[in-house]
Amino acid sequence: MPSAPATSTAATPAPRRKPRSLIGEKIIEFFIRLCGISAIVFVFGIFFFVFREALPVPGKISLSSFLFNTDWYPTSMSNVRFGIGALVLGTLSVTIAAMIIAVPFGLGAAVFVSEFCKGKARETLKIVIELLAAIPSVVWGFIGLTVMNKFIIWAFGVPVGLNVLNAAILLALMSIPIMVSIGEDSLKAVPDSYREAAFALGATRWQTVYKVLIPAAKNGLLAAVLLGVGRAIGETMAVLMATGHAINNPFIKDGSANFGFMFESVRTLTATIAAELGEASENSEHYRVLFLIGIVLFTLTFIVNVTADLVVRGIRKK
Amino acid sequence: MKHMKKTSSWILPLAALVAAASLTLQTGCKPKEPGSQAGGAKATAIQNIGSDTMVNLAQAWAEAYHAVDPSISVEVSGGGSGVGVSALINGTCDIANSSRKLEPEEEAKATAKYGGKHPDEFLVGYDALAIYVHPSNPINEISVEQLGELFKEGGKINKWSDLGITVPGGQDEIVRVSRQNNSGTYHYFREHVVGKKNDFKKGSMDMSGSKDVVELVANTPGALGYSGLGYKTDKVKIVNVAKKTGDKAIVPSIETTLNNTYPIARPMFMYTPPNEPEHVKKYLNWVRTPAGQKIVVDSGYVPLPEKEQTK
Numbered sequence: 001m002p003s004a005p006a007t008s009t010a011a012t013p014a015p016r017r018k019p020r021s022l023i024g025e026k027i028i029e030f031f032i033r034l035c036g037i038s039a040i041v042f043v044f045g046i047f048f049f050v051f052r053e054a055l056p057v058p059g060k061i062s063l064s065s066f067l068f069n070t071d072w073y074p075t076s077m078s079n080v081r082f083g084i085g086a087l088v089l090g091t092l093s094v095t096i097a098a099m100i101i102a103v104p105f106g107l108g109a110a111v112f113v114s115e116f117c118k119g120k121a122r123e124t125l126k127i128v129i130e131l132l133a134a135i136p137s138v139v140w141g142f143i144g145l146t147v148m149n150k151f152i153i154w155a156f157g158v159p160v161g162l163n164v165l166n167a168a169i170l171l172a173l174m175s176i177p178i179m180v181s182i183g184e185d186s187l188k189a190v191p192d193s194y195r196e197a198a199f200a201l202g203a204t205r206w207q208t209v210y211k212v213l214i215p216a217a218k219n220g221l222l223a224a225v226l227l228g229v230g231r232a233i234g235e236t237m238a239v240l241m242a243t244g245h246a247i248n249n250p251f252i253k254d255g256s257a258n259f260g261f262m263f264e265s266v267r268t269l270t271a272t273i274a275a276e277l278g279e280a281s282e283n284s285e286h287y288r289v290l291f292l293i294g295i296v297l298f299t300l301t302f303i304v305n306v307t308a309d310l311v312v313r314g315i316r317k318k
Numbered sequence: 319m320k321h322m323k324k325t326s327s328w329i330l331p332l333a334a335l336v337a338a339a340s341l342t343l344q345t346g347c348k349p350k351e352p353g354s355q356a357g358g359a360k361a362t363a364i365q366n367i368g369s370d371t372m373v374n375l376a377q378a379w380a381e382a383y384h385a386v387d388p389s390i391s392v393e394v395s396g397g398g399s400g401v402g403v404s405a406l407i408n409g410t411c412d413i414a415n416s417s418r419k420l421e422p423e424e425e426a427k428a429t430a431k432y433g434g435k436h437p438d439e440f441l442v443g444y445d446a447l448a449i450y451v452h453p454s455n456p457i458n459e460i461s462v463e464q465l466g467e468l469f470k471e472g473g474k475i476n477k478w479s480d481l482g483i484t485v486p487g488g489q490d491e492i493v494r495v496s497r498q499n500n501s502g503t504y505h506y507f508r509e510h511v512v513g514k515k516n517d518f519k520k521g522s523m524d525m526s527g528s529k530d531v532v533e534l535v536a537n538t539p540g541a542l543g544y545s546g547l548g549y550k551t552d553k554v555k556i557v558n559v560a561k562k563t564g565d566k567a568i569v570p571s572i573e574t575t576l577n578n579t580y581p582i583a584r585p586m587f588m589y590t591p592p593n594e595p596e597h598v599k600k601y602l603n604w605v606r607t608p609a610g611q612k613i614v615v616d617s618g619y620v621p622l623p624e625k626e627q628t629k
Contacts, residue, residue, distance in 0.1 A: 071520070075499040077508070078515045086520070145530070150537050159540040160493040162523060241530075244523045245498070265523060275526050279400030279500025281407055281427065 050298070054291035066292070072247050072267075074276065074286045082289045084296065086247050090266030091300070093250045094239060095232045097168035097262060098175065102228055106176045107221060110183030115209055126184075133177035137237040140170045144242030158263045162244030165262040170238050175228035182227060186220020187213055219312050226308040233270075233300060240271035269293050361391040362597055368402020368415030369502050371445055371528050371546045372586055375617045376415055379605055382613055386604060390597055396527075399502030406589050407431055412598050414589040417445060417502030417546075418509075428591075435592035440602050443611065444620035446547040446570035446583040447507065449557040450495075450535045457483045459567030461560040462511055462581050468542070469494060469507070470516040478540070487539045494522035495531050495543025503528065506584050507544055544582075548618030575620040583620065603628050 061082055069083025113125055144166050152161030190213050198208040214221065244265030251261050258264065273290050280287035366376055373396035380392035402414035407427045420428070420437070428437045449465070451457055457478075464481065467473040475481060477490045496518060497504040512518060523543075525531045531545040536553035547570050550556060558567035561581045574580035588605070590598055604610050606628045611621035621627075 073517050075505075076517050079517065145533060146537060149534070153538065157488075159489045159491040160523065160534075160538050162534070240526065245525065246521050246523050248521045265521065267524070275498045275524070276500060278397050279404060281404040281424075 047298075050291055050294045054288050054295055057285060057288040057292060060285070061289070066289075067296075070247070070249050072272070074280075074289065080285070082285075084269065084272075084293060086249050087267055087269045087272055087293070088296070089249055089251060090243065091233060091268040091270070093164050093261055093264075093266055094167045094171065094243060094268055095229060097164050098171035098232045099225070099229060101168055102172035102175050102179060102232075103225055105172065106179030106224065106228060107183055109176065109180045110187060110221075110224070111209055111214075113180060114184045114187040115205065115213065126181075129177050129180050132173060135174075137174065137235060138241075140174060140238040141241030144170050144238060148242065152263075156263065160244060160265060162242060162246075163263050163265050164243065164250055167239045167242040167266075167268075168262070170242050171232045171235055174235060174238065175231040178231060179224045179228045182224035183217075183221050186217040186224065189220065190216045222308065222311060226304060229304055230301060233297070233304070236268075236270040236274045239268050240274055243267060243271065245271055245275065269297050361389060364390060364392045364413060364598055364601060365405075365411045366392050366394045366413045366415065366588075367397065367405045367411040368413075369399040369417040369586070370396045370526075371399075371417040371501075371503055371548070372415040374548065375443070375586075375614060375619055378613045378617050379610060382609075383601060383604060386609075387597075387600070390601065392601065398498070398500040398526075399505070400500030403428075403589070406437055406591065409591065412590065412594070413602070416587045416589060417584060418505045419585075419587065420589065428589075432592050437592060438590045438594060440588045440590070440606070441585055441622065441626070442588050442602075442605050443586045443614040443622055444575050444583055445586055446575045446580055446620060447503065447544050448547045448550060448570050449559055449582075450532055450543050450545060450550075450554045451557055452485075452535060452539045452541060453553065453555045454486050454539055455483070455555060456485075457481065457557055459558040459560055461563040461565065461567075463563050465511045465544075465559075466513060466516075468492060469496070469518055469522070470512045471519050472516075473519055485540055489540040491540055493538055493541040494519070495534050495538075495541050496522040496524050497528075497531065497544075498524045498526045501526075503545065507582075510582055510584075511544075546619070550618065572615070572620045576623055586619070 066082055066084060067088070068085045069081065070086035070089075071081040071083045072086060073079065073081045109129065113122060113129075117125060145162070148166045148169065149161035152158060152163070152166055156165075194212050194216060195208055198212045203211065245267050246265035247267050248265055250264035250266050251258055253264070273293055276286070277290050280290055366380065369376075373394060376392075376394045380394050383390065383392060399416040399418055402411065402416050403420060403424050405411040406414035407424065409431060414437075420439075425436065429435065449460060460481070464475060467475040476492060478485050478492055479490055481492075497507075508514065508516070508518065523534060523541075525534060525543075528545045528549045531543040532549045532551055532554055535541045535543045536551065542557075547556075556570065558569050559581055560567040568574050568580045570580050570583070575583040588602060590602070594602075606622060606626075608624075608627055611627055614621040
C-alpha cells in the first residue's frame with residue numbers, strides 16, 4: 001500500500017536522476033529485501049534442521065505414549081522410557097499460572113502509564129519497567145533458587161519453595177515489561193478524539209478507559225498478552241532453576257485431582273532440552289527425542305500464534 | 319511485465335541468502351579440531367571438559383599448572399561427566415573429566431572413533447559422596463538401604479517419620495534433591511545406592527550442578543540431597559552413612575575413603591584420546607604428583623594413596 005504514492009511521485013523526476021544514485025538505490029533496495037527475506041529463510045532453516053535431527057525416531061516410539069506418558073527415564077539402565085506428558089503439563093501449568101499473575105498487572109500497568117500517569121512520574125516508571133526487561137534470566141533463576149524458595153517455604157508452609165508458583169512469579173515479572181510497552185503503545189495509538197468525545201459525554205477517566213480505550217485497542221492488547229505467553233513458554237534458564245526440575249504431574253496427586261498445583265515442583269520442556277542436550281551423544285535415541293521435544297514446542301507456539309491471528313482477524317471483522 | 323519484475327527482484331536476494339546459509343551450515347557442522355592442533359606460537363591449549371563434580375578441582379589444577387609450565391594453557395569447562403564423555407567420543411576435547419568409569423557402550427563408541435584404539439584412562443583422585451541435610455535436621459545417620467528406599471522408584475520411604483525423625487517446622491515430606499541424568503554423580507548414585515536395574519522415584523529435584531544441590535538443601539528444612547564432599551559449606555549438615563541398617567555409620571573423610579569403609583566414595587578419572595600428545599601426557603603426570611595431589615586435598619577431595627602418586 002505505502003509504495004503506491006511513492007512510485008507515482010518518483011515516476012516524473014526519474015529521468016533526470018544521475019545513474020550513480022540509481023545504482024546506489026538499487027543496492028540499498030537489494031539489502032532491504034535481503035533483510036526481509038532472511039526471516040523466512042531462517043525460520044525454514046531452523047524447521048529443516050530440527051526436523052532432520054528428530055525424524056528418524058518416531059517409528060520406534062508410539063506417539064501416544066510419547067505425548068501422554070509421564071515417565072521420563074531417558075538414561076535408564078533397565079527400562080528406557082520417553083514420555084513427555086509430565087513435561088508438557090509442567091510447561092502448561094507454569095505458563096498458565098504466570099499469565100494469571102502477569103495479565104492483570106501488565107495490562108493494568110500499561111493503562112496506568114498511558115492514561116493516568118503524567119510527566120516525570122511517567123518517564124521514570126517507563127524506564128524502571130524497561131529495566132526489568134534487562135535483567136538476565138539466570139539472575140531471575142538465581143533469585144528463584146535462593147530468595148523466593150525461602151520466602152515461599154516461610155509464607156505458605158510448604159516443604160520446598162521451588163515450584164509452579166515460584167517460576168510463575170518470575171515469568172510474570174519477565175513478561176510484564178513486554179506487555180506494558182506494547183500495551184501502552186496500542187493505547188497511545190487510539191486517537192485523542194476518542195478520549196475527548198468520551199470526556200465531552202461526561203464519562204469519568206475510568207469509564208473512558210474501560211468503555212472506550214480498551215475496546216479500541218483490543219488488537220494491540222491481545223498481541224501484548226500473546227507475546228507474554230510466548231516469552232513464558234520459551235523461557236528456559238529461570239524455570240530450570242525455579243521449578244525444581246522435578247518430573248511430576250502437578251494436576252494429579254496420589255491418584256486424585258490436585259487443586260494445589262501451584263505448590264508442586266514440575267519440569268518444563270525447555271528446561272529438559274537445556275539440561276540434557278549437552279550430554280546426549282549425537283544421533284542417539286535420547287538426542288533425537290530431545291529434538292522431538294523441540295518440535296512439540298514449535299507446535300505449541302504455532303498454536304498460540306494461529307489462535308492469536310484468528311482472534312485478531314475476528315475482532316477486525318467486527 | 320510488472321509482475322515479472324517483482325518476482326525477479328526477490329529471487330536474487332533469496333538465492334544469495336540460501337547460499338550464505340548453506341555455507342555457514344557446512345562450516346558450522348565441521349567437527350572441531352582438538353585444541354592442541356590450533357596452538358600456534360604462544361600458549362598451547364589443552365581442552366579439558368566434563369564432570370561437574372571435578373570442575374573446581376580441574377580449574378585449580380589448570381591455574382597451578384600455569385606456574386609450572388607457562389607455555390601450556392588448560393581450558394576447563396564443566397557440564398557433567400556425560401558432556402565430557404560425549405566430547406571424548408566426538409573428538410572435541412583433549413582431556414575428558416569423568417566422575418564415573420566409561421560405560422561399555424561408550425568405550426566401544428570411543429574405540430570405534432579412534433580406529434580401534436582405546437581411550438586412555440587416568441585415575442586422578444577420589445570423591446566421597448556426602449549426604450547433605452538442613453542444619454536444623456536432627457538426623458545423624460542413614461544407611462545405604464534407607465537411601466535406596468528413599469530414592470528408588472517404588473521405594474517405601476517418603477517421609478521423615480519413616481526414618482523416625484521429626485524435623486523442626488512440622489514438615490514431614492522428604493524433599494529429595496538429586497542431579498540431572500547426565501551427571502556422573504547421578505550415575506554413580508544409581509549404581510551404588512538406587513540399584514543399577516532400578517530407576518529414580520519421580521518428583522525429585524534434579525539440579526544441574528553439585529553446588530546447586532548444597533544451595534537448595536541449605537535453604538530447605540525438609541530436604542535431603544547428595545553431592546561431592548568438596549561442596550560442603552557451613553550452611554548444611556553432613557549425615558554419616560552406614561553400609562547396612564544397624565551397621566556403624568561412617569563419617570566421610572580422606573581416611574574412611576581410602577580404607578574403603580565409607581560406602582559411597584568413588585574414583586575420579588581423566589580420559590584422553592589414544593596416543594595423547596606429549597604436553598597432555600606431561601600435564602596428566604603432574605596432576606598425579608604430590609604437588610598436584612595437594613590441590614586435590616585443598617579442594618576438599620580425597621587424593622590418591624601415596625604409593626599411587628607419580629614422582
